[in-house]
Amino acid sequence: MKRNLFILLPLLVFGLLLAGCGGMGKDAGCEITVTTSPSEAVIVHNGKQMQASPVTLKGLEPGTHLLLARKEGFRDERKTISLLPRQKAAVHLKLEPLFGLVLVRSNPEGAEVDVSGAFRGKTPLLIPDFPLGEHRVKLQLDGYVEKEVEVTCDDRTPQSIFVDLSSDSASVAITSDPSGAAVFVNGSPRGNTPCVLDQIPAGKAGVELKLDGFYPYREKMVLHAGQRYEINSQLRPMPGTLRAVSVPAGARVYLDNQYRGDAPLTVNDLEPGSYRLRVELTGYAPSARTIEITSTDSPVEEFRLAKNSGMIEVVTEPANVKIYIDGEYRGRTKSGNTDVVSEPFTVDLLSEGEHTLQLTLRGYMSVKRRVGVKANEIQAQHEKMERLFIPDTIVRTGDGAGDKLDGVLIARHPNGDVELEVRPGVIVKIPAGDIVQISKIGAESRE
Numbered sequence: 001m002k003r004n005l006f007i008l009l010p011l012l013v014f015g016l017l018l019a020g021c022g023g024m025g026k027d028a029g030c031e032i033t034v035t036t037s038p039s040e041a042v043i044v045h046n047g048k049q050m051q052a053s054p055v056t057l058k059g060l061e062p063g064t065h066l067l068l069a070r071k072e073g074f075r076d077e078r079k080t081i082s083l084l085p086r087q088k089a090a091v092h093l094k095l096e097p098l099f100g101l102v103l104v105r106s107n108p109e110g111a112e113v114d115v116s117g118a119f120r121g122k123t124p125l126l127i128p129d130f131p132l133g134e135h136r137v138k139l140q141l142d143g144y145v146e147k148e149v150e151v152t153c154d155d156r157t158p159q160s161i162f163v164d165l166s167s168d169s170a171s172v173a174i175t176s177d178p179s180g181a182a183v184f185v186n187g188s189p190r191g192n193t194p195c196v197l198d199q200i201p202a203g204k205a206g207v208e209l210k211l212d213g214f215y216p217y218r219e220k221m222v223l224h225a226g227q228r229y230e231i232n233s234q235l236r237p238m239p240g241t242l243r244a245v246s247v248p249a250g251a252r253v254y255l256d257n258q259y260r261g262d263a264p265l266t267v268n269d270l271e272p273g274s275y276r277l278r279v280e281l282t283g284y285a286p287s288a289r290t291i292e293i294t295s296t297d298s299p300v301e302e303f304r305l306a307k308n309s310g311m312i313e314v315v316t317e318p319a320n321v322k323i324y325i326d327g328e329y330r331g332r333t334k335s336g337n338t339d340v341v342s343e344p345f346t347v348d349l350l351s352e353g354e355h356t357l358q359l360t361l362r363g364y365m366s367v368k369r370r371v372g373v374k375a376n377e378i379q380a381q382h383e384k385m386e387r388l389f390i391p392d393t394i395v396r397t398g399d400g401a402g403d404k405l406d407g408v409l410i411a412r413h414p415n416g417d418v419e420l421e422v423r424p425g426v427i428v429k430i431p432a433g434d435i436v437q438i439s440k441i442g443a444e445s446r447e
Contacts, residue, residue, distance in 0.1 A: 030060040031088040032081065036069045041077075041095060044068040053093075062087070069093040073132050100130035100153030103160045104137065111141040111165060123163075130159075137161065143169030143199025169199040170223035172207065174231045181211040181235060193233075209233055213272075213295025237295040239269040244277060245302045251281035263303070277301055283309035283349025309349045310373040316342045316359060317384040323347065324358040346378075359383055363390060363408070389424040396437040397430065405430070406441070 034043050036053040043050045045057055046066050053069065062085045069077045074095035081089060104113050106123040113120045113127075116135045120127055123139065130153050138148045144165040151161060174183055176193040183190045183197070186206055190197050193209065202225040209217040214235040221229060244253045246263035253265045256276050260267055263279060270293045278288035284305035291301060314323060319335040319342035333342035350373045359367040364385040371379055393409040395418060405428065410419040416432025 028059050028061055029086045030062055030083040032057045032060060032065065032067070032083070033088075033090045034067060034069070035090070035092045036071070036077075037092065037094045038071065038074070041069040041071040041074070041093070044070065067091060067093065069095055071095055074098050097129075098132060098156070099128065100132055101156055101158045102127045102130040102151060102153060103158065104139075104163070105161065106139055106141070106163045106165055108141065108144075108165065111139040111144070111163070114138040114140070139163050139165065141165055143167060143201055167199065168225050169201050170225060170227045170229060171196060171198045172200060172205075172221075172223070172229045172231060173197075174207070174209070174233075176209050176211070176217070176233045176235055178211065178214075178235065181209040181214075181217070181233075184208040184210070207231060209235065211235055213238055213297070237272045239271060240293040240295060240297040240299075242267045242270055242275075242277075242291070242293060243298065243300045244279065245300060246279050246281065247302065247304045248281070248284075251279040251284070251303065251305060254278040254280070272297075279303045279305070281305055283307060283351070307349075308375050309351055310375055311346055311348045311378045312350060312355070312357065312371055312373065312381060313378050314345045314347070314357070314359070314381045314383065316345075316361075317382075318342070318361070321359050321361045321364075321383075321385060324356075324360070325350065326356050327358070344380075357381060359385065361385055363388055389421070392441050393420060394437075394439050394441060395420055395430055395435060396439075397434045398436060403436070 032045075033056045034053055036043075039053055041053045043053055043055050044067070050057065060083060062083050064080060064082050067079050067081065075098050077093040077095045079091055079093060081091060083089060104123055104125045104127065109123050111123045113123060113125050115127070115130070115137055130151075132153050132155070134150060134152045136148050137151050138146065140146050145168045147163055147165060149161060149163060151159070153159065173196045174193050179193050181193045183193060183195060184207070185197065185200060200223055202223050205221045205223050207219045207221060214237050217233040217235055219231060219233075223229065242255075243266045244263050249263055251263045253260050253263050254277070255267060257278075272294050273292075275291050275293060276288060277291050278286060280286045285308045287303045287305060289301070291299065293299070312325070314333065316333045318339055319333050321333045321342065323330045323333065323345055325347050330347050331345065333345045336343045352373055352375050354370050354372050357367075357369045357371045364387050367383050367385065369381065369383075371381060373379055389408060391406045391408055393407060395405045395407075397403045397405070405420055405422055407420040407422040407428070410421055410427055412418050416435070418430045418432075418435060418438065419427055420430060421427050
């Protein structure tokens with residue numbers, strides 16, 4: 001039996017080969033055009049390496065075919081395709097890039113990581129798409145020496161890189177009086193005083209302190225790596241500005257008992273500190289307060305003054321009477337509806353107490369009164385002036401001695417008639433036709 005098997009097995013294999021050869025000749029003629037992204041990938045067909053993509057595989061048998069694309073730096077891509085007799089097919093294989101997995105750490109942390117010139121982040125940093133091959137990895141951190149290392153990544157096997165950075169910096173301890181000043185080193189903010197600044201790069205450094213209300217403090221330094229420096233600054237305050245306003249306006253302003261002008265008033269360049277501010281205005285109670293001026297401060301101090309004075313209101317008969325208060329001329333009364341009685345004439349802002357009121361008018365007896373004034377009250381005075389008989393006009397009706405009349409001219413009418421007071425209270429009307437000449441007795445003084 002075994003002998004028969006050994007005789008039949010070669011015959012069976014030979015028969016199968018003959019059958020296969022007959023089929024290839026009959027059905028061969030299928031094609032597969034293979035393209036890849038990226039191109040130039042090596043194509044393997046049913047385990048046999050072919051040309052690089054793009055490539056067209058011709059004279060293929062119907063049935064199942066296994067295609068594989070392979071390129072350095074990319075994952076292999078496989079695809080199975082079934083062909084019908086004389087079928088022509090197109091296959092595109094997209095290869096995914098192959099990256100390494102690299103963890104970058106440093107002491108201290110926070111260093112910037114560049115891979116072949118491209119910034120990737122700060123340590124500790126996991127780079128899941130590290131490119132394969134040799135690459136320069138650079139680490140940078142303010143206050144430390146820049147350092148480069150070479151990393152070779154062949155596959156996806158995780159790698160860990162640790163870089164110990166060397167300090168290239170100094171430290172500076174900064175205080176200020178007053179404290180709280182903002183600190184800038186080479187223009188960059190670094191906190192507020194008091195503070196200790198570490199990791200300042202060696203070399204020239206400009207330190208600036210800023211605080212509202214004070215002049216900036218600046219200092220230039222040359223720092224050496226590993227050394228500690230100190231800055232103790234006394235900040236100089238800026239001057240302040242004061243504005244004083246009074247209601248009503250015009251009050252006299254005193255600063256520390258020194259007259260500075262009338263309100264509204266602005267006083268510049270005041271050193272910080274306490275000041276005594278006082279305002280005074282005639283007819284109003286003085287007002288004072290203590291104020292604090294700080295650096296760059298611009299307070300507005302408003303004083304609403306309380307009136308502590310009164311008023312005298314004078315009406316005169318006739319009008320045009322001169323008014324004097326305590327010997328000071330204040331003006332004249334004006335005519336009202338008639339020349340007989342004047343409009344009220346007011347004198348305001350008179351202090352409480354007695355004041356001397358004096359009235360004068362040419363041709364009338366002067367009036368002098370003591371008038372009591374109360375705060376916020378009006379003292380009304382109605383004064384009727386007593387006229388003096390002082391002849392001022394000569395009217396001639398002829399050439400004889402008896403043709404002359406002396407008296408006070410009362411009126412000259414449009415028709416030429418003249419009224420003349422010849423004795424106190426005695427008024428004579430002289431017709432125009434009788435008048436030869438009218439003349440003044442003396443030159444009239446200007447009032």
